[in-house]
Amino acid sequence: MLSRLDLRGGFTADALADSLPRAALDIDAALTAVRPLVADVRERGVEALLDQAERFDGVRPETIEVPAKAMTDALDSLDRDLVDAINLAIEHVRIGHEIQMPEEKSVEIVPGGRVTQRWIPMRRVGLYVPGGLAVYPSSVVMNAVCAQVAGVGSIALTSPAQKEFGGLPHPTILAACALLGIDEVYAAGGAGAIGMFAYGAGSCLPVDVITGPGNIYVAAAKRLVLGTVGIDSEAGTTEIAILADASANPRFVAADLLSQAEHDPAAASVLVTDSVELADAVDRELAAQAQATTHAARVREALTGPQSGTVLVASLDDGLAVVNAYGAEHLEIHTEDAERVARRVDNAGAIFVGPYTPVPAGDYLAGSNHVLPTGGTSRYSSGLNVHAFLKSVQQVEYSKEALEKITTPLVTFADAEDLPAHGHSLQVRSASHQ
Ligand SMILES: NC(=O)c1ccc[n+]([C@@H]2O[C@H](COP(=O)([O-])OP(=O)(O)OC[C@H]3O[C@@H](n4cnc5c(N)ncnc54)[C@H](O)[C@@H]3O)[C@@H](O)[C@H]2O)c1
Numbered sequence: 391m392l393s394r395l396d397l398r399g400g401f402t403a404d405a406l407a408d409s410l411p412r413a414a415l416d417i418d419a420a421l422t423a424v425r426p427l428v429a430d431v432r433e434r435g436v437e438a439l440l441d442q443a444e445r446f447d448g449v450r451p452e453t454i455e456v457p458a459k460a461m462t463d464a465l466d467s468l469d470r471d472l473v474d475a476i477n478l479a480i481e482h483v484r485i486g487h488e489i490q491m492p493e494e495k496s497v498e499i500v501p502g503g504r505v506t507q508r509w510i511p512m513r514r515v516g517l518y519v520p521g522g523l524a525v526y527p528s529s530v531v532m533n534a535v536c537a538q539v540a541g542v543g544s545i546a547l548t549s550p551a552q553k554e555f556g557g558l559p560h561p562t563i564l565a566a567c568a569l570l571g572i573d574e575v576y577a578a579g580g581a582g583a584i585g586m587f588a589y590g591a592g593s594c595l596p597v598d599v600i601t602g603p604g605n606i607y608v609a610a611a612k613r614l615v616l617g618t619v620g621i622d623s624e625a626g627t628t629e630i631a632i633l634a635d636a637s638a639n640p641r642f643v644a645a646d647l648l649s650q651a652e653h654d655p656a657a658a659s660v661l662v663t664d665s666v667e668l669a670d671a672v673d674r675e676l677a678a679q680a681q682a683t684t685h686a687a688r689v690r691e692a693l694t695g696p697q698s699g700t701v702l703v704a705s706l707d708d709g710l711a712v713v714n715a716y717g718a719e720h721l722e723i724h725t726e727d728a729e730r731v732a733r734r735v736d737n738a739g740a741i742f743v744g745p746y747t748p749v750p751a752g753d754y755l756a757g758s759n760h761v762l763p764t765g766g767t768s769r770y771s772s773g774l775n776v777h778a779f780l781k782s783v784q785q786v787e788y789s790k791e792a793l794e795k796i797t798t799p800l801v802t803f804a805d806a807e808d809l810p811a812h813g814h815s816l817q818v819r820s821a822s823h824q
């Protein structure tokens with residue numbers, strides 16, 4: 391079922407990344423599509439957002455602001471088992487993110503000369519929650535809990551208008567907002583919503599940082615506004631890579647490849663293995679399991695698209711080179727001694743170790759964050775964590791005596807850079823120059 395790329399004859403490290411499975415619509419192409427959408431929101435504000443909702447979501451909301459009553463009503467009518475599941479996710483994700491909070495530290499560099507490392511929460515943030523092909527109350531939890539643990543004061547959240555619900559975001563999203571005490575919520579989706587957060591529109595004031603997952607258009611819009619605001623990462627269309635050897639269970643591997651293909655016809659499912667027998671068995675399992683899935687057409691398109699496939703390698707070492715070059719959003723390790731193998735992975739949004747840690751555990755309840763970098767950006771960016779909502783600032787304070795101690799070497803250094811006024815700023819404070 392999956393196409394095959396046979397690298398058992400070897401490969402050169404330089405050419406590797408370019409030879410791996412790749413989506414037909416990449417982020418550079420999506421940038422062209424979203425540039426006018428973001429510009430339109432910057433120029434025309436709410437009217438542009440309403441026009442875009444009508445065009446892409448098939449409904450024109452009365453307003454982009456979601457009234458508080460819609461949130462409480464949604465929670466009141468939500469199935470109690472789902473309320474319990476969302477609350478359990480909130481609890482687990484909170485525990486998983488509290489350990490990320492850095493401590494303020496202070497060090498005396500010379501007697502009386504101190505550097506203090508402070509962490510300041512972002513003033514105002516905008517959280518994006520997808521809602522096109524599927525709806526994601528779990529992304530409300532991942533975004534909001536992380537921002538709250540970091541201590542952000544002002545939190546706004548947006549999700550696409552839903553035709554079925556009169557132009558409001560999906561009720562499970564509104565109910566999750568109510569459970570988390572998020573009360574500034576907008577009905578706006580896609581690139582326009584990212585423009586709204588970056589530049590402001592109607593009652594939504596501009597934010598300092600935008601976080602959250604979305605499709606390729608959302609990821610491209612985040613890249614576009616970076617610089618006007620901060621972003622977490624380009625958390626775009628879902629990807630799963632699985633590094634597996636002959637010891638792997640093909641039923642588990644196929645189920646996990648299929649689980650992420652369910653998100654989007656453009657989702658990527660990639661198997662990397664040194665076992666042809668396993669690759670064959672996974673193909674048989676995929677064919678059988680894909681028939682039973684609810685979203686069969688979407689899954690088939692994802693699994694057979696150019697972004698998905700099996701990569702055959704000669705050894706586990708080669709497999710590690712492949713997964714490091716690919717830098718998947720999610721990487722599962724199904725090998726002997728999986729923990730040791732996982733330690734050799736440098737590039738992945740999140741790593742899931744062993745046969746009993748499937749990606750869907752992390753999607754909802756494992757306590758980790760599911761907002762993760764895609765498109766190979768895990769080479770340089772991280773999954774959503776409290777640091778996306780914190781700034782680090784060094785606070786410096788020297789006494790007269792401490793400054794005296796560094797004056798002579800600093801003057802020497804500044805003169806070497808031909809910046810003598812720098813040295814002068816210390817010399818005017820120095821006892822020997824008064
Ligand atoms: N990387 C992560 O952390 C992560 C987490 C969860 C979900 N995801 C991904 O998020 C995505 C959710 O996608 P979705 O579509 O369900 O919801 P979404 O909210 O991301 O996208 C819907 C919006 O896309 C815009 N859009 C649709 N077609 C467009 C077009 N042709 N041109 C410009 N804009 C267009 C519209 O504004 C629409 O409101 C999936 O791709 C899923 O795989 C990623």
Ligand SMILES: N[C@H](CO)Cc1c[nH]c[nH+]1
Nearest residue numbers: 526528529628629753760
């Ligand atoms: N796998 C998604 C990240 O790519 C997150 C998610 C949310 N709900 C289900 N899955």
Ligand SMILES: [Zn+2]
Nearest residue numbers: 649650750753
């Ligand atoms: Zn998922």
